[in-house]
Amino acid sequence: MTRTILIVGASRGIGLGLAREFAGRGWRVIATERSRSDALHALGKVEVRQMDVTDPATFAGFDEPLDALIVNAGIMGASHQSAEQASADEVAEVMMANAFGPAHLAKALLPRLRDGGTLAFTTSLMGSIEDSSGGFELYRTSKCAQNMLAKGIAVQQANPRGIAVLSLHPGWVQTDMGGPGAKVTVEESARGLADLVENADGGYRYVDYTGKDLPF
Numbered sequence: 001m002t003r004t005i006l007i008v009g010a011s012r013g014i015g016l017g018l019a020r021e022f023a024g025r026g027w028r029v030i031a032t033e034r035s036r037s038d039a040l041h042a043l044g045k046v047e048v049r050q051m052d053v054t055d056p057a058t059f060a061g062f063d064e065p066l067d068a069l070i071v072n073a074g075i076m077g078a079s080h081q082s083a084e085q086a087s088a089d090e091v092a093e094v095m096m097a098n099a100f101g102p103a104h105l106a107k108a109l110l111p112r113l114r115d116g117g118t119l120a121f122t123t124s125l126m127g128s129i130e131d132s133s134g135g136f137e138l139y140r141t142s143k144c145a146q147n148m149l150a151k152g153i154a155v156q157q158a159n160p161r162g163i164a165v166l167s168l169h170p171g172w173v174q175t176d177m178g179g180p181g182a183k184v185t186v187e188e189s190a191r192g193l194a195d196l197v198e199n200a201d202g203g204y205r206y207v208d209y210t211g212k213d214l215p216f
């Protein structure tokens with residue numbers, strides 16, 4: 001049986017790499033863009049939809065049965081990244097895009113995910129309180145909040161149905177966000193992340209693309 005995955009935030013970077021990787025592994029891939037991504041359409045064997053994690057109207061009507069869902073969308077937030085400079089709008093922007101939007105989408109689509117399936121969020125090691133050396137205050141707090149929301153969804157809604165929840169750290173990856181100096185290629189990261197999604201086994205994990213569990 002062909003398995004179906006929805007990848008949200010696949011116009012470029014890691015999401016685009018995940019769409020290519022899962023299609024290559026024989027999955028039926030539904031992948032989303034906010035505005036037209038020629039790179040995503042060029043993959044060919046991927047069904048493209050339009051979704052914005054901060055706009056529930058774009059995902060409320062999604063009605064395909066899924067084996068897996070990856071909420072990959074994310075932003076850095078305002079370039080100053082600083083608590084003392086952050087406006088209410090800047091805090092709302094990064095929190096909605098990285099934490100509350102992804103959690104809202106995941107909860108809305110959970111009924112579409114089969115029992116025993118996998119729900120994954122692309123988070124970051126920068127969301128770890130234990131690992132933190134400070135800085136990047138907007139981004140770090142939004143990913144930390146995402147981890148909290150993901151764990152809550154795992155315990156309250158997903159795990160009781162045998163659905164695994166993963167908070168995935170993709171590594172420091174060569175994308176628009178990671179920059180050219182990043183250590184990991186999109187292909188390497190996507191391979192590792194896809195292995196984790198394919199082999200997830202109930203419960204909740206905060207884990208990097210190599211399979212290493214991370215500290216909260």
Ligand SMILES: NC(=O)c1ccc[n+]([C@@H]2O[C@H](COP(=O)([O-])OP(=O)(O)OC[C@H]3O[C@@H](n4cnc5c(N)ncnc54)[C@H](OP(=O)(O)O)[C@@H]3O)[C@@H](O)[C@H]2O)c1
Pocket residue numbers: 008009010011012013014015033034035051052053054072073074075097101122123124125169170171172173174175176177178179182
């Ligand atoms: N690169 C790294 O080193 C690194 C490290 C740790 C974690 N991450 C995380 O990995 C994920 C992917 O990052 P990336 O490096 O591939 O970044 P990227 O190249 O900047 O791509 C970000 C993706 O998220 C989409 N997106 C942003 N806001 C969205 C929204 N409101 N609704 C739907 N889609 C939205 C973007 O769509 P548009 O094209 O429309 O903007 C794009 O497809 C992010 O969650 C990021 O925080 C990345």
